[in-house]
Every structure is written in C-alpha cells, then in structure tokens.
Amino acid sequence: MPYRPKTTIEQWRILQAVVDAGGYAQAADLLNKSQSSLNHAVAKLQSMLGVELLEVKGRKAFLTEAGEVMLRRSRMVTQQIEDLERLADTIDKGWEPEIRIAVELAYPKHYLYQALLKFYPQSRGSRVQIIDSVLTGTAEIIRDKSADLVISGQVPKGHLGEPLYVTRFIPVVGSKHPLADHSKLDLAELSQQLQIVIRDTAQKPQEQGGWLKSEQRWTVDNFYEAIEILQLGLGFCWLPDYTVQAGLKDGSLKVLQLGSGGEKLAPMALLSPYEEQLGPGSKLLRQCLLAAHQTEQNRENLCTINSSGT
Template sequence: MKISFELLHILDAIERHGSFTAAAAALHRVPSALSHAVAKLEDELGVTLFLRQGRRATLNPAGRTLLEDGRHLLRAASDLERRIQRIADGWEAELRIALDAIIPVERLFPLLEEFYAAGHPTQIRINAEVLAGTWDALLTGRADLAIGAPGDQPAFSGISSRPLVRRTEFVFAIAPGHPLAAWEGAIPREELLRHRAVVIADTSRELDARTVGLIEGQDTLRVPDIRAKASAQIAGLGIGHLPRWLAAPEIAAGRLVEKTLADPRHELPINIAWRNRQEGLALRWFLEKLAETATVQDLTHGL
C-alpha cells in the first residue's frame, strides 16, 4: 500500500506546524527522514502534494484532499485502538438484544442514550422477536440478552432469567363495525371460534412455537408485528388481544371497542433473560439498569 498511517501522520504534522523542520521536531525525527518519506510517496502516486516556498511547505489541492480524508482514517484508527483496548478490559465487541414485540422499541432508547453517553465501546444490535422466539434467540445464539421473554423459562442450560412484570395487562379489542361489537355481555368461547383472530407470527426457529389467546381450529391472520396487529383489528380484519398501552388510545379515539370474554385470557409474566456463560461488562451494565425500579416502570407501563 502506497499510503500508510505513518505517512498520514507525517502529512498532518507538516500541515499543522508549517514546515518539515518543525514537523520533524514534533515527531522526534530528523527533517531528512520526513522529506524522503514524502518524496517517495509523491513519486509512487505520480503527483506532488506540497507547494514549497523556502523552508515553508503548504499542501496543494491534491495534498489537502489526501490529508482531509486521511484524518478521517486516523481518527477511526484511534477510536478502534481505544475500543479494542476496552474490549480487552472486558467489554463485548457487540451485545445482541432480543426485544419481544410486547415492548415498544422506543422505550429502550433512553437506556441506550445513557449507555452511549457513558462512552462504552460495545456495539448494540436489537432484534424484534415474538413469544417463544425471544427465548429461542438466546438458545440459538442470536441474542445475549432478552427483554420481555414471555412465560416460564424453557428447560435448557446456560440461561438465567428473572421476572420483569409478573402480570401483563391485555385487552380484547375489536373494530366498532365488527359483528362482535354488538354482542351484549361476555363473549363465549364458541362465539369467538366463529371469527378470525389476528396473531403475530412466533419467531422461534428451534423451540416449539407458542400461541396466546388463540382457540384451536380458529381462522387466523398472521401479521409481522404488534402495530400491524392493531391496524388489522382496527380495519375489522379480525379479533384479538392488544397490550393496554397500544389499545387505549385507539379505544379512546373510537377506532376500537373493548369487550369482555366469558373465558378471560391467561396472562403470562414477562422476563429478562440472558446467556450466563460469558457475562461481559456491557451485559452486566444492562442487567444492573434493568434491575432499577424506574427503568422497569419506563419499559413496562401499560403492559
């Protein structure tokens, strides 16, 4: 490679100090070494990089372009060196978070902002998962931390968990124009079976897929996420449960109506779970924050 980090450092020093002599003193080298290195680079590139006026050296347009872009590389290399050192001190290169669909991703943003503001070097990746898919993400190595994992922990080793919310608050909500909207009193199970349910597809790859609130034999419309489920129910395409935080504004606006069921849905607790074989500092940071009452309340209100 013709252009090296060493040469970029030399060009940077010459530009900042105004001459080869001053740059050499700053770099603790002799001026002839810098002159030789720059001359060799100019020869290999087939261009001149400096306008030389006596002892003063000024970058020409080609040299300035090279230095300006080169400084981006120098900063990136410096940042990488610091990040690698912090990773060697116990920070993960990347922390993968599986976030269950029941929790809106924007509720995680204040926590991420705090993490970044502290200057931690770990890259964060957030993946959306549904039902058993949240546990499955840990099992298959797609995630290091799961937030909102529903129900009991599956029986496999290497995973720890603790409750985030012991009881979720879902409402059965349908469009005002849906046939069941006019039903008086609690709706029986046999009547629900006659109507299509809107469900979010479980994202599990290896664990058995889970369903919640679905009756065996019921027609279904499967949608990709919780907001699509709400939209489908508003459009009258089916029935189903929605978390209170999502359903309440639509009910208030008259786009959905809440109904009671003769056999209420069995509510599941939701959990935080993580791979415990290698707990790096970033994972530890999130686990500590997710143990704070204020953080839990911010994540789970209306669930």
C-alpha cells in the same frame, strides 16, 4: 501417558448437522460442504469409535440407539467448546464492540429506551442490536445463545431471570366489527371469528402458547399491523393493553366483553443465555434496564401514596 482423542470436534458437529437437517444432502447445503466430505467424516467417526451411530433409510439418516446417546453427549461437549471460545473472546477484547438484546414483542420498549438513554454516555462506542422476537423465536435465541441479553415471556429450564413487567393481553376488535357492541361473548363464539395473530419468529415455530382456537387466522409481523386491520372492521386480536390505549381512547377499537377468560397475563423477565461470559457492557445495560423498572415502580408507589393521602 496422556489420553489422545480419537475424534475431532468438527466430526461431531458434522454428525449433529446431518441429524438436525435430516440427511447428508441437506446438511451439505447448510454447511456449504460437499456431501461426500460429510459422508467421509461420519464414516471415519463411526470407524474410530467402533460404534454405528447412523443408519440410512431411503434418503434420510436415522440415529441408532447408541447414536442417540452419543449425539446428546456430543452436544454438551461442542457447547462447552463454544462457551470457552466466547469466554476467551470476552477476556481478550474486554469491553464488547457489539451488544445484542432480544426483546419479546409483547414487552413495552419504552423501558428499554430509557435504559439506553442512561447507557449511551457510558457505552464506549459499543454497537447495540435490538432484535424483536415472538414466542418460540425467543426460546430459540436463548437456546442458540445468539443474544447477550434476552427479555422473554418464559424462562427456560436451566436459566434464571430477573422479573421486569407483566404484560396484560386483552381481546380487541375495531369499532366497525359486528361484535364491537356485544355485551357478553363466550370463547366458543369467538372461535368462529377471524383471528389476527402475530408471527412466531422461530425458524421452526411451535404453537405452544397463545389463544389459537379460531379456524380462520391471518398472520402479521407486529401489533401495529394487526391494529390497522382491526380498525377496518376485520377480525379480532389479543393485544397488549399498552398498544391499544390510543385506539380505545379515540373509539376506533373496542375491548370484547367475554364471559370468562377476558385477559391473559404474560410475565416478562430479563436473562442472559451465557451469564458466565457476559461482557461488561452487557452487564451495564442490564443494570440500566433494571434501574428503569425500579424508577417506574418508585414513581407508581409515590402516586399511590399521594392519592391515598388526599
């Protein structure tokens, strides 16, 4: 006799929401359901399984040891269901009506724009959404599979990425800043200065990368806001070298001369959070993006050959 499940996907999703939100009331707001319906769903889930998954202490719900194991396995099941539904949607629709590409802010977008120039005549009317992301915000998009393509400074475990570019970060101040003309600084001196940092786009940011040792920090949304503040003579910021070329050329920005650690390198890679369900439009855009980098590399190689020949 075929096996008949005792539980439903919806019950497991409710359990996950209660744990992730930290309680029934918070999960009810998140899911736009009544708290009593969530209590009933989890109680029925535990009853059908014959296993206690949650225990409530005060106003918060905590997982039991058995609950931790079951929750972890349930996430795999619900993710597989989501993947199946996405796959069916892709098969049914063929060419996708919308393509979402998340781009780490530190990546030079002119490569993406060149790719879109090639992609547009073949795009079949697909809408393209370009999503700026920063640090753990990019990892969050990969984890949640909320974009078709992602350009990331880190490739999470379990994913493969195509190398695209290495962004070089350098410490920069405005020409009016007291440190602009110092010949050599150490990191201890730098930690006493106001630092301008770029906001992490994650829902729950985690400071896992970047140089954040200054006690006084101002946070902005993008590099260009940071540059405007620097040009007033306020603070310093680690910035991609391609964003500050104009300011260095006109003298409004200066590179800080550090005794060591004067630059940071961030390799950028292109990946897809759900490769097996990637639609034909997304695959074509990926090819155009890889081709844009290959064209640039060929141009650089040609320049190198010509200069060595002269």
